Amino acid sequence: MDLKGKVAVITGAAVRIGRTMALTLAESGVDICIHYRSSKQEAEQTCKDIQRLGRKAVAVSADLSDSQKAASEVIDAVITEFGKVDILINSASVFENKSLMASSEDDWDSHLDINLKAPYFLCQQFAKSIKPEQRGHIVNLVDWRARRAGIGHLPYRISKAGLVTLTECLALELAPEIQVNAIAPGAILPPPDQDASYLEKRAEQIPLQRAGSPHDVCQALLYLLQSDFVTGEVLTVTGGEQL
Template sequence: MNEPFPGLYNNTVIVTGGSKGIGASIVARFVAFGAKVAIADVDIQGEALAEQWRKDGHEVRHYTCDVARADDIKRMIQSVKEDFGSVDVLVNNAGIFPRGDLQSTNEALWDLVIGINLKGVYLMCQAVAPLMIEREKGIIINIGSLHSSKGEDNTLAYAVSKGGLITLTRNLAHALSKHRIRVNCIHPGWVASEGETARWETLGTGIEKMQESIRSIPLGRMQNGTDIANTAVFLASDLADQITGQMLAVDGGLSIRRPL
């Protein structure tokens, strides 16, 4: 029987922000196809997640790491090298989504969002690229957003950070292609994550209003973490060997209905 996603077995994958939400789903899918996974996250919940995977016989480890801090990343990469040998795939998933328009976004909030969502990706790529260049192969997958091309009034810093991620993805895809390193970006749609559900509850939005919004998605439902994870494992597999520098929306057609 052929592998559904060839080229993933026994590969080492780093997933930033892999302790919960989309990140945890990405970890689960890579583990399912035989990859060894390093969860890089400030959330200590990642340790319990990794321990559970190890009990089930899988090679998964958690490394406490703030992606906005170069020293944290350096220590984490060194530990991953010692534990797994090298890095085959990097999934830059860590990110935050605080609200704020031009006037309500102060300097501290701007620096926080840009620091994690954009600077963090740059620092991770900078740290991992030499390992991939040395082996003349590697895959980098960035998790972007439909907000990257415009965004809403109250997603200023977030939209800018994800817009910068598009440029970073395309720039690195070109720069690293000579080393057989592929760089792509996934734009999730409206994901039914823990954070999104909590936000709707905080806003006091009724279930009818939420269902009405969901019905406006062309394919009829919100996305989930597995939808994004399936795309990540595809892009990391040999099936995507000729795909680089691309932005792939996994949004149930949302961007067709309402371009951002």
């Protein structure tokens, strides 16, 4: 896909990896809808930074735990603002360390609703908006741990495993008009409640002996979006940690 003049909606794009993806796509000529829930100021700042790069930007707030309603609101808002949407990036996520014995029904619901059900209905609304002559691209942010058994973060892992399955199934269902891929990051940014030492410890276990950066994720994103012959792929960006 030639990115110049395309329109992308990115969920959870006010801060962290989502923000870096938004700025990277803007640098490549893409107009951006920044979705956020609580980071209003940061979303507005990200819009300003995109506009400084010469692209259009709009910020839209929606709580993805009300998944179907939020999906309609977000896609409607981007169509109203830009007249079309070519790229959907599902990046918003919750990440809590809950084991089977420590998790409640609320933990299960919030992870499954925000990390899986919202992307599901966003994909549905996005696909409905694609016109016959248009081409679309969906990229889902998953996690390499979604493809491995492990202890802890259980509702999170299950939600991301579901998102991998959704990616592969939609790559078939939505072909040839829409490509659907995923990026599976490893240690990129510490969880908001941890400091840099979290990543330093993780780096010791990583074959490339360092944590990644949002820029590493953006390189994978640009590759997937610019490729016209890759769909149903889960691209790991981990420094080899999954091995």
